[in-house]
Amino acid sequence: MTKEYVKTTTENQITTIEFFHPAHNSLPGDILAQLAQAITDAGNDDDTKVVILKSGGERTFCAGASFKELIAIEDEKTGEVFFSGFANVINAMRKCPKFIIGRVQGKTVGGGVGVASATDYCFATKxxxxxxxxxxxxxxxxxxxxxxxxxxxxxxxxxIAINANEFYSPEWAQQNGLFAEVYDSTKDMDEAVQKFAENLCNYNPEAMKHMKEMMWSNCENWDELLAERAKISGRLVLSEFTKETLKRFK
Known part of the structure; x- marks a missing residue:
């Protein structure tokens, strides 16, 4: 696979949204926009009872923000728009009335941790x-x-935000509430994800909708909160420190 994509498939009331980018599933602005729209569409689809969110490839779930786009940011507004892409995805996941199951097959960094955190129930591998x-x-x-x-x-x-150099194990992530279940292989995880999604389809969708609203209560201000946070990131990405650091990634 060499070309980026976001694709959606629906089968037996389960909608699977998959994203891919050849740079370790990094998230440029166009992928973020497509993801947010796909999640919103799934939430509005009467034929969908549950959503699975996954990435393509075998190794990395998500490398976070696209360094290519970060390096190209030259003004605060462009930076704000870029980081708003992550805000839009998280808010789309928050507002989606269907449960979103995360499927994390490998390492995830930065914004990818945010995406995994915004799922309602997350599976992972070791x-x-x-x-x-x-x-x-x-x-x-x-x-x-x-x-x-x-x-x-x-x-x-x-x-994990302060100790920004270190990878934390999936066992740590599970113990602290990010991952619900951790499997030895992608095959085992995928079988569990499918079985779990199929089981959720047997439940009352109205009950699941209200449960999701309950679980995301006290987050109603996130449209404004995440927009303000995007402005902060958009400003900081232009700092001399960040510009010099990003040059090393070219």
Missing amino acids: FASIKLSELNIGIGPFVVGPAVERKLGLSGMSQ
Whole structure:
């Protein structure tokens, strides 16, 4: 696979949304926009009872923000628009009235941790270590932070956000509430994801909708909160520190 994509398939009331980018499933602005729209569409689809969110490829779930686009940002507005892409995906997941099952096959970094955190129930493999690396390049996990904190708690989120050089094990992520289940292989995980999704389809969709609203209560201000956080990131990405750091990734 060499070309990026977001694709949606629906079968037996289960909608699977899959994204892919050849650069370790990084997330440029166009992929973020397509993801947000696909999630919104699935939420509005009467034929969908449950959503599975996954990435293509075998190794990395998501490398986070596209460094190519980060390097190209030259003004605050462009930076704000780029980071708003992550805000839009997280808010689409929050507002989706269907349960979203995460399927994390490998390492996930930065914004990818935010996406995994915004799922309602997340499966992973033993290869799915996580890292919030934003501080390394002079910014911080401002946009994804609320979603990560909601799953890991303030202590867990602070730990991985400050210790930005270290990957944390999937076992740590499970113990702290991000991953519900961790499997030895992708095959085992996929079988479990499918069985779990099929079981959810037997439940009352109205009950699941209200349960999701309950679980996401006190997050109603996230449209405004994440927009403000995107402005902070958009400003910091233009700092001399960050510009110099990003040059090393060219």
